[in-house]
Amino acid sequence: MHSTLLQLRQQFPAPIDLAKLGQQLRKEHSSQEAIWLLQQLDMYWDALRLQAFRDPLPLWYEAQALQMGSRWPLAERRAQKMQQRFPTGLLVEIGAGIGGDSLELARLHQLRSCEKDDLRLQCLTHNLQSFPQVDVREGDGLTHLGGAASLYADPARRNAHGRQWHNLDPDPSQLWKLGLPSCLKLSPGLDESTLPPDCDIDYVSHQGVCKEAVVWLPGSGQVSAWLYQDGHWLTSPRRQPPPVGRLEPSMWIHEPDPAAIRAQAWEPQGGWRVDESLALLASPPGLTSDWAQSFEVLEIGDSDLKSLVKLQVKYDFQPLEIKKRGFDVEPEVLRKKLPKGKSGGPGVIWLTRLEGRHRALICRRLDHR
Ligand SMILES: C[S@@+](CC[C@H](N)C(=O)[O-])C[C@H]1O[C@@H](n2cnc3c(N)ncnc32)[C@H](O)[C@@H]1O
Structure with a gap:
C-alpha cells in the first residue's frame, strides 16, 4: 500500500x-x-x-495533527536553537503528533518522542523510520521522563475557547513545575504575565502570520521577533517604544510584521509612532525594512464617509485597498459604499488614529520586500 x-x-x-x-x-x-x-x-x-515538512512525499498524515503541526523552517530553527541551549543529554518531546518537530529534532538531538493518540503514533512511527535511533514511546509523555536532560512540547488546544494553561494538552504549567530546561511552542496570543519569571520568548512569523511564541526556560527575560524570508532568518530584540510624532503628506508609514509587533521590536528602527496606542510607524521617505510593509502618504483627510467618498472620487483608485489599525470599521462593508475607481491605478486608504484623532491616509504601497 x-x-x-x-x-x-x-x-x-x-x-x-x-x-x-x-x-x-x-x-x-x-x-x-x-x-x-x-x-x-x-x-x-x-x-x-x-510547507509543513522538509520532505513530505513519504510521510503519513492525520488531518488534525497536520493542521496543528509545525512548519518545517520553524521546526528547523527551533531544533537548532535547542541544540545551542541544551547541547547534551536526552531531549524528551511530549506530544509529538505526526512528527513535524520530531523530524527536525531527530537530526540534531538524542531524542525520545512521546504521543498518546494511537493513529498519530502510527504515523509518527512510520515518519521516523529513517531515524531509527529515536526512541518513540506510546502514551502520556509525563510517564516517560526517565533520564531526561531537557524537554520540548507543542501543546494542543483542548477546546476552541480556552485561554488558560489547563486548556492546553499537555498543560505547560505542569511541565514548568518539573524544573527541567525546556522549550515550549505556544500561541503568540499568550499573556506574558502568566509565564514563569525570566523565561525568554521568541515570536516567530511565517508567510506574514505570527505563528508561534516559543518559550525558553531557563532564560533571562529576553524577548525577540523572528521572521523567515527567502530562506533566511531575521531577528530583532524587544526595544523601548519610539516617541510619538507628527505625520505629514509625502512621509512614509510602516506596518510592522506581526512578530515584530508582538515582540515590541519597533521595526523599522528610525521611525516614530503615529499614535500612543498603535504599532504603526512613520518616517521620512526612503526608510525601507524587511520587517514592514511601507506606504507613501499622499494626503491626510477626515475619515467620515462623506470625506472618504470625496477622496476616492479624487484619487479614483483601482484596485482600492482599505487597511485599518485602531479604527472600528469593516473594510469590505466600507468598500461597497465608496465609488468604484477606473483609472487612478492601485492605491490604499488607511483608516487609523494620528495622535489620538481618527484620520484617513491616502497612500501608495511601496514594494521593497
Ligand atoms: C500540537 S500537537 C504536536 C504537533 C507536532 N509538534 C508537530 O509539529 O507535528 C500536540 C500533540 O500532543 C499530544 N499530547 C498531548 N498531551 C500529551 C501527553 N501528556 N503525552 C503524550 N502526548 C500528548 C496530542 O495527542 C497531540 O498529538
Missing part, C-alpha cells in the same frame, strides 16, 4: 478530481484501502501547500 501511495503522489503532485481517482482505485483495492490512499493523497497536497 505504501508503494502505491508513493506512486500516486509522484503521479499527481497537485490536486486532481479525487472522486474519479477513487473509482479507478476501487477496481484494484478494497474500499477501505482506496479511502486511505485518497485521504493520504489529499493530505499530502495540504502538506505541500502548508
Whole structure:
C-alpha cells in the first residue's frame, strides 16, 4: 500500500478530481484501502501547500495533527536553537503528533518522542523510520521522563475557547513545575504575565502570520521577533517604544510584521509612532525594512464617509485597498459604499488614529520586500 501511495503522489503532485481517482482505485483495492490512499493523497497536497515538512512525499498524515503541526523552517530553527541551549543529554518531546518537530529534532538531538493518540503514533512511527535511533514511546509523555536532560512540547488546544494553561494538552504549567530546561511552542496570543519569571520568548512569523511564541526556560527575560524570508532568518530584540510624532503628506508609514509587533521590536528602527496606542510607524521617505510593509502618504483627510467618498472620487483608485489599525470599521462593508475607481491605478486608504484623532491616509504601497 505504501508503494502505491508513493506512486500516486509522484503521479499527481497537485490536486486532481479525487472522486474519479477513487473509482479507478476501487477496481484494484478494497474500499477501505482506496479511502486511505485518497485521504493520504489529499493530505499530502495540504502538506505541500502548508510547507509543513522538509520532505513530505513519504510521510503519513492525520488531518488534525497536520493542521496543528509545525512548519518545517520553524521546526528547523527551533531544533537548532535547542541544540545551542541544551547541547547534551536526552531531549524528551511530549506530544509529538505526526512528527513535524520530531523530524527536525531527530537530526540534531538524542531524542525520545512521546504521543498518546494511537493513529498519530502510527504515523509518527512510520515518519521516523529513517531515524531509527529515536526512541518513540506510546502514551502520556509525563510517564516517560526517565533520564531526561531537557524537554520540548507543542501543546494542543483542548477546546476552541480556552485561554488558560489547563486548556492546553499537555498543560505547560505542569511541565514548568518539573524544573527541567525546556522549550515550549505556544500561541503568540499568550499573556506574558502568566509565564514563569525570566523565561525568554521568541515570536516567530511565517508567510506574514505570527505563528508561534516559543518559550525558553531557563532564560533571562529576553524577548525577540523572528521572521523567515527567502530562506533566511531575521531577528530583532524587544526595544523601548519610539516617541510619538507628527505625520505629514509625502512621509512614509510602516506596518510592522506581526512578530515584530508582538515582540515590541519597533521595526523599522528610525521611525516614530503615529499614535500612543498603535504599532504603526512613520518616517521620512526612503526608510525601507524587511520587517514592514511601507506606504507613501499622499494626503491626510477626515475619515467620515462623506470625506472618504470625496477622496476616492479624487484619487479614483483601482484596485482600492482599505487597511485599518485602531479604527472600528469593516473594510469590505466600507468598500461597497465608496465609488468604484477606473483609472487612478492601485492605491490604499488607511483608516487609523494620528495622535489620538481618527484620520484617513491616502497612500501608495511601496514594494521593497
Ligand atoms: C500540537 S500537537 C504536536 C504537533 C507536532 N509538534 C508537530 O509539529 O507535528 C500536540 C500533540 O500532543 C499530544 N499530547 C498531548 N498531551 C500529551 C501527553 N501528556 N503525552 C503524550 N502526548 C500528548 C496530542 O495527542 C497531540 O498529538
